[in-house]
Amino acid sequence: MNVIVCVKQVPDPAEAKIDKETKTIVREGVTNITNPFDMYGIEEGVRIKEKNGGKVTAVSMGPPQSEKCLREAIAMGADEAILVSDRALAGSDTLVTATALAAAIDKVGDYHLIICGREAIDGDTGQTGPGIAERLGIPHVTYVQKIREISEDKMIVERMIEDGYQVIEVKLPALITVVKDINEPRIPSLRGMMKAKKANIITMNAQDLSLDPDNLGLKGSPTQVIRQFTPEIVRKGEVLEGEPTEQAAVLVSKLLQTRVV
Amino acid sequence: MEYFLTEEQEMIRDLARKIAKEKVEPVAAELDETGEFPWEILNVLAESDLCGVYIPEEYGGFGGGVLEQCLVVEELSKACSGVAVSYAASGLGSFPILLFGTEEQKQKYIPSVASGKSLAAFGLTEANAGSDAGAMETTAVKDGDHYILNGTKQWITNGGEADIYTVIAVTDKTKGSRGNSAFIVEKGTPGFTFGKKENKMGIRASTTRELIFQDCRIPKENLLGREGMGFIVAMKTLDVTRPGIAAQALGIASGALEAALNYARERRQFGQPIASFQAIQHMLADMAIQIEAARALLYSTARMIDSGAKNYSKESSMCKVLASDVAMKVTVDAVQIFGGYGYMKEYPVEKMMRDAKITQIYEGTNQIQRNIIALEMIKEAARKR
Numbered sequence: 137m138n139v140i141v142c143v144k145q146v147p148d149p150a151e152a153k154i155d156k157e158t159k160t161i162v163r164e165g166v167t168n169i170t171n172p173f174d175m176y177g178i179e180e181g182v183r184i185k186e187k188n189g190g191k192v193t194a195v196s197m198g199p200p201q202s203e204k205c206l207r208e209a210i211a212m213g214a215d216e217a218i219l220v221s222d223r224a225l226a227g228s229d230t231l232v233t234a235t236a237l238a239a240a241i242d243k244v245g246d247y248h249l250i251i252c253g254r255e256a257i258d259g260d261t262g263q264t265g266p267g268i269a270e271r272l273g274i275p276h277v278t279y280v281q282k283i284r285e286i287s288e289d290k291m292i293v294e295r296m297i298e299d300g301y302q303v304i305e306v307k308l309p310a311l312i313t314v315v316k317d318i319n320e321p322r323i324p325s326l327r328g329m330m331k332a333k334k335a336n337i338i339t340m341n342a343q344d345l346s347l348d349p350d351n352l353g354l355k356g357s358p359t360q361v362i363r364q365f366t367p368e369i370v371r372k373g374e375v376l377e378g379e380p381t382e383q384a385a386v387l388v389s390k391l392l393q394t395r396v397v
Numbered sequence: 398m399e400y401f402l403t404e405e406q407e408m409i410r411d412l413a414r415k416i417a418k419e420k421v422e423p424v425a426a427e428l429d430e431t432g433e434f435p436w437e438i439l440n441v442l443a444e445s446d447l448c449g450v451y452i453p454e455e456y457g458g459f460g461g462g463v464l465e466q467c468l469v470v471e472e473l474s475k476a477c478s479g480v481a482v483s484y485a486a487s488g489l490g491s492f493p494i495l496l497f498g499t500e501e502q503k504q505k506y507i508p509s510v511a512s513g514k515s516l517a518a519f520g521l522t523e524a525n526a527g528s529d530a531g532a533m534e535t536t537a538v539k540d541g542d543h544y545i546l547n548g549t550k551q552w553i554t555n556g557g558e559a560d561i562y563t564v565i566a567v568t569d570k571t572k573g574s575r576g577n578s579a580f581i582v583e584k585g586t587p588g589f590t591f592g593k594k595e596n597k598m599g600i601r602a603s604t605t606r607e608l609i610f611q612d613c614r615i616p617k618e619n620l621l622g623r624e625g626m627g628f629i630v631a632m633k634t635l636d637v638t639r640p641g642i643a644a645q646a647l648g649i650a651s652g653a654l655e656a657a658l659n660y661a662r663e664r665r666q667f668g669q670p671i672a673s674f675q676a677i678q679h680m681l682a683d684m685a686i687q688i689e690a691a692r693a694l695l696y697s698t699a700r701m702i703d704s705g706a707k708n709y710s711k712e713s714s715m716c717k718v719l720a721s722d723v724a725m726k727v728t729v730d731a732v733q734i735f736g737g738y739g740y741m742k743e744y745p746v747e748k749m750m751r752d753a754k755i756t757q758i759y760e761g762t763n764q765i766q767r768n769i770i771a772l773e774m775i776k777e778a779a780r781k782r
Contacts, residue, residue, distance in 0.1 A: 322444065323412070323415060323416055323419070323420075323441060323444070323445050324412070324445065325444060325445045325446045326408065326409065326412060326445060326446035326447065326450070326459055327446050329408055329412065330405075330408075333404075333408075
């Protein structure tokens with residue numbers, strides 16, 4: 137059973153800041169981490185391999201430093217890693233990213249399942265996973281919280297929805313995006329880290345993937361980010377007066393009024 | 398301070414730090430309260446290969462040494478030294494086999510310690526034999542192909558949790574300390590049982606129990622070294638493992654300083670953070686000076702041992718004394734900086750203060766360590782004459 141997991145490097149939210157002038161996320165001098173949702177994807181991929189055999193290939197698109205999250209995937213148990221990296225891809229939106237990743241995955245071939253995190257914590261779109269599936273012409277299931285059964289040609293999964301979950305059977309190859317309820321990502325082992333340190337990361341550029349040079353990066357992206365900003369938080373506080381019992385009564389009625397409870 | 402660790406050592410330290418932060422810190426207060434043995438954390442340490450960092454590769458380890466082990470202990474101890482000592486005591490139990498075991502004994506017992514499948518423990522102390530290890534009463538009598546053990550070992554870290562025990566017992570009462578021998582005893586051996594779990598002031602996540610031997614028969618192949626070498630096995634083992642206690646103490650002290658520094662920057666009195674008061678600043682500075690000095694001595698000692706020095710009893714004792722005395726002082730100061738909050742269980746520093754005390758006591762009290770240091774100095778001076 138061969139699994140492909142897609143990973144993205146994102147700025148550590150603990151350090152992330154928005155440039156007040158340009159309104160964009162400051163990426164310089166900020167620690168980058170593997171998108172937390174992708175960690176669940178890596179873990180699930182490695183678990184499937186451990187149970188059913190096969191291999192796990194981690195794929196990422198981004199600047200050369202994205203290599204770090206691919207090595208992390210290897211430390212956790214992935215067998216191979218591919219980095220799609222090209223200056224021409226800078227500024228790509230989810231459509232172009234999905235096209236490029238789909239091309240890389242197509243080049244790898246021979247896969248049963250592709251796993252992505254539900255979304256990246258920097259862009260929050262959740263579009264890249266489904267986009268890859270569309271480009272590859274395979275079915276996809278988003279927000280998977282559990283894989284109930286998996287075989288070479290089909291799987292049964294639980295898809296998280298607002299008030300519960302759906303049970304979906306899907307033919308393989310397919311793509312799923314996973315939520316954090318699916319597992320608890322392992323801490324990498326020393327041996328895994330040693331292996332990751334020495335691992336050869338395969339790099340592919342736009343030409344290797346025969347991508348149309350006119351439809352790449354910022355200029356090939358139909359989505360343009362006009363402005364990013366931190367919303368101003370307007371909090372109106374109210375201090376309740378009176379004895380504690382009176383205050384409690386007022387508080388309860390206010391909570392009921394505002395439908396908080 | 399920059400200690401120029403190798404890339405592997407940094408990897409080990411960072412991994413231990415990650416586990417301490419993500420797996421130990423969130424449960425440290427709870428483990429302290431319940432005294433539950435941290436199997437879940439030890440399993441994470443096992444899966445991440447950290448149980449074998451000091452064990453040679455041929456026995457399934459990572460091939461590092463005392464420094465690697467100390468780095469792990471220090472990081473774990475920053476979060477919870479009860480967890481750290483449970484990890485370190487497995488080293489204490491397995492070093493006698495690594496140092497004095499035959500190839501067969503090493504092949505039989507070490508790989509499962511390296512993988513973290515088994516914990517080890519070390520049994521030396523008895524009710525009437527603490528600092529005076531020579532007053533030991535547990536006996537081992539040879540009977541054909543076996544030894545028969547009788548007696549009780551007290552305050553044994555990992556007692557009952559460990560699978561492999563190295564135990565010192567008297568084989569010839571007439572020879573004094575040269576009449577002791579070291580044995581490997583497996584959990585489950587008939588006649589080998591455990592006393593109740595001790596209720597301790599600190600390091601409460603670790604388990605401390607009696608080892609009770611009642612006509613416990615063990616195969617003669619389980620003798621470590623030769624008969625009569627028990628005292629040497631114990632002393633040489635402790636020379637290698639005392640830096641681990643120093644690392645534990647150092648971890649507690651570093652954790653306390655970090656907590657105190659963060660608190661001092663946040664806590665406001667008289668309209669400003671208390672970190673802006675010179676009285677607090679000087680306390681923080683003194684804490685940092687002592688910690689860095691203890692760390693420098695510890696890392697130097699660990700490197701000395703790992704580089705193949707022949708005798709390191711003195712340095713090993715020195716780093717243990719310094720780090721444990723520093724841990725006690727620094728944690729008391731950390732509680733002081735926290736003020737009333739520091740005395741409350743909602744904050745981590747009172748636990749650190751309780752945890753620190755044991756490091757001045759076990760694996761040889763600091764008074765016994767000073768004896769060792771002075772005796773070594775006198776011996777060295779006499780040799781020069």
